[in-house]
Amino acid sequence: MGRHANVIKIVGEENFQKIRTSKILLIGAGGIGSELLKDLILISFGEIHLVDLDTIDLSNLNRQFLFRHNDIKKAKSDTAIKAVSHFSDSKLVSFFGNIMNTEQFPIHWFSNYDIIFNALDNLPARRYVNKISQFLGMPLMESGTSGFDGYIQPIIPSLTECFDCTKKETPKTFPVCTIRSTPNQPIHCIVWAKNFLFNQLFTNQQTENSDNEKSDGSEKDWGTTDEKEIERIKQETSELVDLQNIVIENNPNKIINILEKLFINDIEKLLLIENLWTNTNLNNKKPTPISRKIINQMTTKKDEQDPPIFKQLDKTWSIDEQILKFIKITQTLMNRLQTEKSIEFDKDDNDTLEFVVTAANIRSYIFGIQMKSIFDSKQLAGNIIPAIATTNAIIAGLSSLSSLRVLNLLKYAELKDGKFTDLNMAFTSKASNFSQDRYLTNPKLATPSCKCSVCSMVVRGILKVSTEKLKTLKLIDLITLLSKTYGYTLSISVIDTKDQRLLADFDFDDLYEKSLHDLQISDGSILFISDEEDENDMVRKSMELYIDVDKDSTATNLIELPKIDVPLITVVTEASKEDITKPEITKLTTSGDEAIVILDDTEEPHHVDNKRPISESDDKNDSVHKKVKKVADDDDDVIELD
Amino acid sequence: MEKFDRQIRLWGSKGQLLLESSNICIITNNTQTICVQEYLKNLLQLGINNIDLIKVNNTNTADDDIKIGFFDYHYENNKNNGNGNSVNELLVDNINELNLENYNVIILIDLIEIKTLNFFNNIKLNQPILSCYSKGLYGYLHLKVNEPHFIINKNLEFMKYDLKLYDENWLELKNYMDSIDLNIIELSQLPYVIILYKALYDLSNSKKIELNDIPLNQLKDHLSKFKPISKIVSNTDMNYLEAKRFAHLALRNKTFETHFIEQMNLIEEINPIDLFDPINQYGLTIQKLFYSYCISPESEHDMPLSGTLPDMESDNRLYNDIKTIYDKRSKRDSENFNNYVKNITHEIPDDFIDDFASNITQTDTFVSESNFTKMIELNTSYPTLILKELIGDQYYKNATSKVSSLKGFNLNSYPTTSIIAGIVAQETIKLITHQFEPIDNTIVYDGLNNNIEIYKI
Structure with a gap:
């Protein structure tokens, strides 16, 4: 086959055989994934396994060229594999699932591959796969695009920078009081409508972690010290229960009560807090409640036919139209709630989108903020990143070509002595900008950052254990074993990284007698081990231990510790430690920090900034102990709420 | 739309509308090459x-490309009305048979036939010609690009205000x-537009300098000196820093303004009335009209206001008052134009005129005359060496059979071609939408080092 002959010319006969026996893991079958799949097949890799958790959506079709109209709603991974089979002579396997699901994709499953290609669209998954690649020492081809811009970064564990060595832009956050009391931008109103109002009304989650005190007893930080305002926010939340009841009751005649409460009564109460409006340093603009007249007028129109403008999603509707739409869409959602029990906000679920947009716009109107069209709001509410076929094609081409050098198969550009820092990463420069002097920057790969908490500050290993052993192995047994094998002291601290749950430390031994199973440690759990005790200013390096449960083994006593050395290192000073170690579990003590509302980060941009160490900040898992984490960030003192 | x-x-x-209604012409010697397929995709x-x-x-085509049918454009059709295919294949013996005026952009992909290549090197067309190999x-x-290519950038992130x-x-x-009395209002509440205004006129009056002639450094200097501000010692208010x-x-x-006049000189010889060709000369027509509007003696037209008032630190009331004044002016200027x-x-639609008038400082024109023979005289850096080899191979493939000195020259790699086709399509978008600046004017890609260099030839 001519295609083979071409590849052989590039890599040589011997290396071509390596290509034919290579197993590739490609994560993501979206824009970059479609292009990569095609490129990897045409390089003739032996086996390509494709993972994606998503189904095909109409808005994918402008770039994900393997999909057609009649594929909509089908699983991406499977459809992509079928679409390429006619020109593939690689063995192709598809998986439908979330790559972070340790049951479906345990660590030993990853270890079957030779290299991983990331074609992901979100930060948590990128970080997760990066970590897996670090555990396994497996090369990772990282990539991403946003509009005209894109990047690739080959990652060779322990030899080059990992994904987390550079700081990534984390989701935008806002103080509670800005969202709840003094919005001044459209996004503030959208966050209010989406994260607060919509969730309270339609998403079946209990309000335990809402505005009341945190379960550890610490005070919540409001971003304001105004007692009256805090009191009002708390009261407003409790009153929402009444609105919830209206929604559950499904009584369309009471929608008017919802409008009155949200857009008249709550605003009037807000106006009573004079401090907010008279303090000139705050520069807050006074809101004006919606008039009862308009609300009544629109309520009488609720059963009439939709005005034609409701079809024009790129136009900004008038305030009357916003209110009318809000009434209609609330009714629709109330009906749906009867059968669905709980509705999640989804930017592609038009009912939820229209509810959030109209509620946000009415609030904007009240606060004198510009209203937005459905089209524009969708971008804000859904964190939509523009995407085009051409950038994806360029980035996937760069990534697949670079992988040949990462695997050291390019005989014309051999890496001398495994010197991976001779490889390049690549960013396409802001092509959308007017700058045109550089189209692409391609710095050589850097060595791992010594401050990176993911690849440098810890040693990593996999602890293999049988199901039975997990049930009998007590925490103290594990600590003793670690101490014997690696030279730790017995007063090490152990943290379950999934939820930053402290299991043991030098003055906390209550859980010593519990078995790992009792402590909810299971397949895929990652334990963080650190030793505080120092001798002559030296301490054992911290360790991350991946728990790999061998489900096939019936052995009662199977436990295999990783064969690694844990070196003694110089103790870091308290001050610098803040910057570089994993964020510790701390209670909120600093005053003046702002509590913030987190936007979800499903599709945020992937900016790379070479300056600062990464901060751990997107563990979104429900934790048993709700704690406030202090983000290790030297500049901005912000607090994220779990 | 979805x-x-x-x-x-x-x-x-x-x-998007411009893309969907555009006419693209791809000229090649072999429609089955990887690059053509990738570009079509x-x-x-x-x-x-x-x-x-x-x-x-x-x-003479030496057909050493490999046909890989991963994408069959015969089945791809963007036309909803069932009226013909999106891609029409034509075979021509002589390039002169084509009416090239019908297209928005002309793309030459992997052309290796010297007669056609020379034809495009010598021709002066209104349309941009993108050529890749x-x-x-x-x-x-x-x-x-022989005739000025018009760009209107509406990306507000880079809005240039006036x-x-x-x-x-x-x-x-x-x-x-x-009406604003600086002795009454706290400095920290003032939007910078007011601070600047006061400082500007104070400077002009006290030093007797024409408003139009004040140099920037003098204004900056005056900002810290003039009275209402100098009474507050170290000022770190955001609005002051913004000012x-x-x-x-x-x-x-x-x-x-100089740049604008230069742009006008580029199109000086063109009679605006001849330019009402909606495909290519839209922007230029308007620009020309705009120019004549600004210099028309019977009016005192200044440049219309571009955009409106940017965001700034301010007391809300003051900001909104001024914003209203700017919005009014912007609207009025647009209407006048x-x-x-x-x-x-x-013949020119209203919304197009409005867009233009309210974005005037974002517009630009672009000409890229080029001379291929000059290319050979380039310096000898590695990327230019690559360029020379590529052009030599493209133009004289059959005449010379010398072995290239470059390592990767005979290693056909699918991803490389895919990257090139991606870049060509990226540039095509920029040319058709008139919103982004295209490359000026040559890109060289080196797949061995994942390097891209830009040269002007």
Whole structure:
């Protein structure tokens, strides 16, 4: 086959055989994934396994060229594999699932591959796969695009920078009081409508972690010290229960009560807090409640036919139209709630989108903020990143070509002595900008950052254990074993990284007698081990231990510790430690920090900034102990709420 | 619309409409090359649906490309009305048979036949010509634009504002500014536009300098000296810092005006009335009209206000008051210009005129004359060596059979071609939407080092 002959010319006969026996893991079958799949097949890799958790959506079709109209709603991974089979002579396997699901994709499953290609669209998954690649020492081809811009970064564990060595832009956050009391931008109103109002009304989650005190007893930080305002926010939340009841009751005649409460009564109460409006340093603009007249007028129109403008999603509707739409869409959602029990906000679920947009716009109107069209709001509410076929094609081409050098198969550009820092990463420069002097920057790969908490500050290993052993192995047994094998002291601290749950430390031994199973440690759990005790200013390096449960083994006593050395290192000073170690579990003590509302980060941009160490900040898992984490960030003192 | 949602967020529905109604001409010697296929795939995904794929007959074509049918464009159709295919294949013996005036952009992909190549090197067309060639691990792309290409950038992130504080005839602004008493209002509440205005006029009056002639450094200097501010010692208020940072916005932007006149000189010889060709000369027509509007003796037209008032630290009430004044002016300027155009022609749609008038400082024109013979005289850096080899191979493939000195020259790699085709399509988007600056004018790609260099030839 001519295609083979071409590849052989590039890599040589011997290396071509390596290509034919290579197993590739490609994560993501979206824009970059479609292009990569095609490129990897045409390089003739032996086996390509494709993972994606998503189904095909109409808005994918402008770039994900393997999909057609009649594929909509089908699983991406499977459809992509079928679409390429006619020109593939690689063995192709598809998986439908979330790559972070340790049951479906345990660590030993990853270890079957030779290299991983990331074609992901979100930060948590990128970080997760990066970590897996670090555990396994497996090369990772990282990539991403946003509009005209894109990047690739080959990652060779322990030899080059990992994904987390550079700081990534984390989701935008806002103080509670800005969202709840003094919005001044459209996004503030959208966050209010989406994260607060919509969730309270339609998403079946209990309000335990809402505005009341945190379960550890610490005070919540409001971003304001105004007692009256805090009191009002708390009261407003409790009153929402009444609105919830209206929604559950499904009584369309009471929608008017919802409008009155949200857009008249709550605003009037807000106006009573004079401090907010008279303090000139705050520069807050006074809101004006919606008039009862308009609300009544629109309520009488609720059963009439939709005005034609409701079809024009790129136009900004008038305030009357916003209110009318809000009434209609609330009714629709109330009906749906009867059968669905709980509705999640989804930017592609038009009912939820229209509810959030109209509620946000009415609030904007009240606060004198510009209203937005459905089209524009969708971008804000859904964190939509523009995407085009051409950038994806360029980035996937760069990534697949670079992988040949990462695997050291390019005989014309051999890496001398495994010197991976001779490889390049690549960013396409802001092509959308007017700058045109550089189209692409391609710095050589850097060595791992010594401050990176993911690849440098810890040693990593996999602890293999049988199901039975997990049930009998007590925490103290594990600590003793670690101490014997690696030279730790017995007063090490152990943290379950999934939820930053402290299991043991030098003055906390209550859980010593519990078995790992009792402590909810299971397949895929990652334990963080650190030793505080120092001798002559030296301490054992911290360790991350991946728990790999061998489900096939019936052995009662199977436990295999990783064969690694844990070196003694110089103790870091308290001050610098803040910057570089994993964020510790701390209670909120600093005053003046702002509590913030987190936007979800499903599709945020992937900016790379070479300056600062990464901060751990997107563990979104429900934790048993709700704690406030202090983000290790030297500049901005912000607090994220779990 | 939903299908193209993710790209409309980049260039808006107007940009998308331009893409969908555009006519693209691809000229090649072999329609089955990887580059042609990849390029077609990219265009069709964007929603472009009038593509003429023209094969120039060439008996000398050494067909060493491998046909890989991963994407069959015969089945891809963006046309909803069932009226023909998106891609029309044509075979021509002589390039002169084509009416090239019908296209928005002309793309030459992997052309290796010297007669046709020379034809395009010598021809002067209104349309931009993008030409690409890839070989082994290398590739290049060249853009030739003989007539000015018009760009209107609506990306507000890079909006260039013009505050027009120097415009003494703008009475609404003047009256409002005069009504503000700096002795009553706290400095920290003032938006920087007021601070700048006060400083500008104070400087002009005290030093007897014409408003139009005040240099930037003098204004900046004065910002810290003039009385209402100097009474507060170390001022770290955001609005004051903004005033210093954006001081240039208070002054007449002479660079822009010179640049604008230069742009006009580029199209001086063209008679505006001849230009009402909606495909290619739209922007230029307007620009020309705009120019004549600004210099028309019977009016005192200044440049219309570009955009409106930027965001700034301020007391809300003050900001909203001033914003209202700017919005009014912007609207009025647009209307005046619109009326002026309407007196000359009715062929240009209103919204296009409005867009233009409110974005005037974002516009630019672009010409890229090129001379291929010069290319050989380039310096000898590694990327230019690659370029020379590529051109040599493309033009004289059959005449010379010398072995290239470059390592990756005979290593045909699929990803390399895919990258080149991606870049060509990227540039095509920029040319058709008129919203982004295209490359000026040659890109060289080196797949061995993942390097891209840009040269002007």
